[in-house]
Amino acid sequence: MMYLKLAWRNMWRSRRRTMITVSSVLFAVIFAILMRVIAVGMFEKMIADTVKITSGYLQIHQKGYWDNKTVDSAFAEDPRLNSVLDNNPDVSCWTRKMESFSLASAGERTKGILISGIEPTKEKKFSGISGLCVDGAYLADSDRSVLLAEGLAKYLGLKAGDTIVLLGQGYHGSMATGKYPVKGIVKLGMPELNKVLAWMPLGLARDFLGTGTANTAISVIPAHTNDLARMSAHLLPAELKEKYEVMTWQEMIPELDQLYKGKMVQNEIMSGILYLVIAFGIFGTILMMLNERMHEFGILLAIGMKKWILAVTVVLEMILMSVMGALLGIAAAIPIVWYLRINPLRFQGDTAKVMEKFNIDPVIIPSLEPHHFLMQGYIVGCISVALSVFAVIKILSIKPIDAINS
Amino acid sequence: MNEVIKITDVSKIYNPEAIPVKAVDGVTLTVEAGEFTALVGPSGSGKTTLLNLIGGLDHPTSGTVEIAGTNITTMRENALIDFRLRHIGFVFQAYNLVPVLSAQENVELVMLLQGKSAKERSDRAKELLASVGLPDKLDKRPSELSGGQQQRVAVARALASKPGFILADEPTANLDSVSTSNLLDIMTRLNKENNMTFIFSTHDQRVIDKARRVIKLVDGKIESDSRQ
Ligand SMILES: Nc1ncnc2c1ncn2[C@@H]1O[C@H](COP(=O)(O)OP(=O)(O)OP(=O)(O)O)[C@@H](O)[C@H]1O
Ligand SMILES: [Mg+2]
Numbered sequence: 001m002m003y004l005k006l007a008w009r010n011m012w013r014s015r016r017r018t019m020i021t022v023s024s025v026l027f028a029v030i031f032a033i034l035m036r037v038i039a040v041g042m043f044e045k046m047i048a049d050t051v052k053i054t055s056g057y058l059q060i061h062q063k064g065y066w067d068n069k070t071v072d073s074a075f076a077e078d079p080r081l082n083s084v085l086d087n088n089p090d091v092s093c094w095t096r097k098m099e100s101f102s103l104a105s106a107g108e109r110t111k112g113i114l115i116s117g118i119e120p121t122k123e124k125k126f127s128g129i130s131g132l133c134v135d136g137a138y139l140a141d142s143d144r145s146v147l148l149a150e151g152l153a154k155y156l157g158l159k160a161g162d163t164i165v166l167l168g169q170g171y172h173g174s175m176a177t178g179k180y181p182v183k184g185i186v187k188l189g190m191p192e193l194n195k196v197l198a199w200m201p202l203g204l205a206r207d208f209l210g211t212g213t214a215n216t217a218i219s220v221i222p223a224h225t226n227d228l229a230r231m232s233a234h235l236l237p238a239e240l241k242e243k244y245e246v247m248t249w250q251e252m253i254p255e256l257d258q259l260y261k262g263k264m265v266q267n268e269i270m271s272g273i274l275y276l277v278i279a280f281g282i283f284g285t286i287l288m289m290l291n292e293r294m295h296e297f298g299i300l301l302a303i304g305m306k307k308w309i310l311a312v313t314v315v316l317e318m319i320l321m322s323v324m325g326a327l328l329g330i331a332a333a334i335p336i337v338w339y340l341r342i343n344p345l346r347f348q349g350d351t352a353k354v355m356e357k358f359n360i361d362p363v364i365i366p367s368l369e370p371h372h373f374l375m376q377g378y379i380v381g382c383i384s385v386a387l388s389v390f391a392v393i394k395i396l397s398i399k400p401i402d403a404i405n406s
Numbered sequence: 407m408n409e410v411i412k413i414t415d416v417s418k419i420y421n422p423e424a425i426p427v428k429a430v431d432g433v434t435l436t437v438e439a440g441e442f443t444a445l446v447g448p449s450g451s452g453k454t455t456l457l458n459l460i461g462g463l464d465h466p467t468s469g470t471v472e473i474a475g476t477n478i479t480t481m482r483e484n485a486l487i488d489f490r491l492r493h494i495g496f497v498f499q500a501y502n503l504v505p506v507l508s509a510q511e512n513v514e515l516v517m518l519l520q521g522k523s524a525k526e527r528s529d530r531a532k533e534l535l536a537s538v539g540l541p542d543k544l545d546k547r548p549s550e551l552s553g554g555q556q557q558r559v560a561v562a563r564a565l566a567s568k569p570g571f572i573l574a575d576e577p578t579a580n581l582d583s584v585s586t587s588n589l590l591d592i593m594t595r596l597n598k599e600n601n602m603t604f605i606f607s608t609h610d611q612r613v614i615d616k617a618r619r620v621i622k623l624v625d626g627k628i629e630s631d632s633r634q
Contacts, residue, residue, distance in 0.1 A: 002511070002515070002518050006506065006507065009506035009507070010506055012506075013506060295501060296501070296504060296505070299496075299498060299501070302461070302463055302498075303490065303491070303515075303563070303564075303567075304487055304492070304567065305487070305515075306487055307484070307487070309519070400463050401464055404463075
């Protein structure tokens with residue numbers, strides 16, 4: 001107790017220096033937290049947007065489908081698979097997909113597109129496509145019409161109510177042809193996808209491709225998205241694993257995952273540099289403190305204070321200082337992040353355009369994941385422990401008379 | 407006869423490789439319990455060096471130092487720290503105290519290091535501070551005390567561990583004459599009433615006059631050793 005008191009009072013001996021050290025830690029922590037939660041928030045939104053409209057978080061295919069995406073690898077409705085998914089509490093919902101590449105034409109123009117047969121009612125709940133309609137209306141389950149991405153519709157010169165002709169390869173080499181009304185047009189934030197996607201109700205897709213009641217994929221929407229790899233590994237019982245493969249969005253859209261990981265590494269490097277600067281600051285404080293107190297340390301060793309006790313009081317002092325900075329930093333960051341969460345920042349002008357190009361919605365909704373906050377405290381803790389090692393080594397090497405004479 | 411300090415043919419040579427300085431040169435000396443000894447001699451004669459050797463703060467180049475029957479010459483650093491804590495009280499020339507602790511806490515610190523209970527620490531610290539004439543300064547920090555008062559707290563702290571003797575290297579060097587005689591009176595009284603052994607170095611004739619034994623060092627050797 002006395003040692004803690006000693007450490008605490010020593011900390012306030014050079015009030016100004018302690019304030020500078022504590023506030024440098026504090027600002028570093030605030031800055032690192034903001035940087036982190038903003039980057040994570042931005043990317044999580046971008047990933048969620050992209051993943052929901054395209055692959056879904058997890059997909060189940062017949063084995064081998066992903067490497068060779070043909071309608072021939074579609075699999076028939078499987079009650080065992082359906083019941084496994086229905087009974088898994090980690091699965092919040094699942095929908096069937098029937099996807100195929102096909103040729104679309106209207107008037108003079110023709111274009112290769114990706115047709116996605118979906119269950120419109122279920123899909124509406126989580127993908128958000130229905131909310132992106134800019135013309136016409138979203139699909140109903142029994143419709144015999146299609147929904148086009150806006151870029152595609154523009155290229156083909158189509159609007160809601162027009163007719164599109166589709167030509168593709170159907171089941172087992174059959175010819176798939178059809179002429180369908182365009183029910184609605186959807187504008188996607190992702191330019192590449194906006195040029196090639198079209199949707200139709202599952203039933204119509206099955207008829208168009210001649211597959212009967214089959215699916216190319218089942219898209220699974222998990223209750224939590226944080227440990228998909230584990231969920232993917234345990235989703236299916238052994239007997240179903242023989243027939244089906246489960247893939248995470250990271251496996252299906254590796255570019256997006258790479259982009260995210262790259263951004264996180266970049267973020268860590270920036271925080272690292274920031275903390276390095278702070279570490280040098282704390283180091284300077286320690287050096288000054290050790291030098292100023294040499295005489296006193298000498299006296300304490302002379303009257304019988306063991307070196308390790310002396311080291312403990314000094315380390316305690318440093319840890320008090322950095323923990324105080326880190327806690328204050330975290331405490332100060334929380335209201336800032338809350339504020340940004342409630343009043344998200346929106347990018348304007350060119351930045352917004354560039355971000356849209358990269359599929360990033362130009363709005364910043366910071367992540368509230370506590371992990372990003374605690375992490376900073378942890379890092380500051382590690383820095384002060386590392387620097388403590390230096391202080392301890394220095395103290396262990398003190399010779400009392402030299403110290404008293406200094 | 408009760409020898410608390412026994413040093414035999416002790417030498418300390420600084421810079422043995424370059425230009426060797428024989429700071430202490432073949433000193434043999436015993437100090438008995440209850441002695442009140444002044445170590446005198448010109449500047450550079452080796453007083454501080456000798457006190458450091460006796461106090462186990464420095465190792466002799468040759469010879470042996472025995473404290474309370476224990477040869478401390480070959481002791482390792484950690485064992486020495488512990489030995490000092492149990493057997494030796496120190497008063498240095500100035501800035502003896504921990505600035506962030508009160509007078510009472512400074513005195514208690516030594517007893518805390520010895521593992522004494524809070525009650526015992528607090529009672530004894532108060533008692534000791536009263537005996538050095540500072541019963542009303544318990545809660546004062548060193549910066550709120552005069553130089554003489556600080557030295558008296560240092561004496562109280564040195565006594566706190568119940569050492570065999572107290573070593574004081576020029577304890578009055580930074581004090582005015584009133585504070586000097588105050589401190590000397592306290593030391594004399596502790597010596598008479600409690601039979602506490604003191605060895606102190608000094609240049610001050612008034613301090614020397616109060617000593618009952620005076621050892622004079624010249625060039626690291628004992629030139630005279632007289633009781634008065
Ligand atoms: N650490 C050291 N390294 C080298 N020489 C030293 C060291 N300490 C003391 N000396 C030398 O040893 C000799 C004795 O010094 P010491 O400090 O013991 O004398 P002193 O009697 O205490 O002097 P003063 O009255 O000035 O305090 C001096 O010549 C001094 O220069
Ligand atoms: Mg000296």
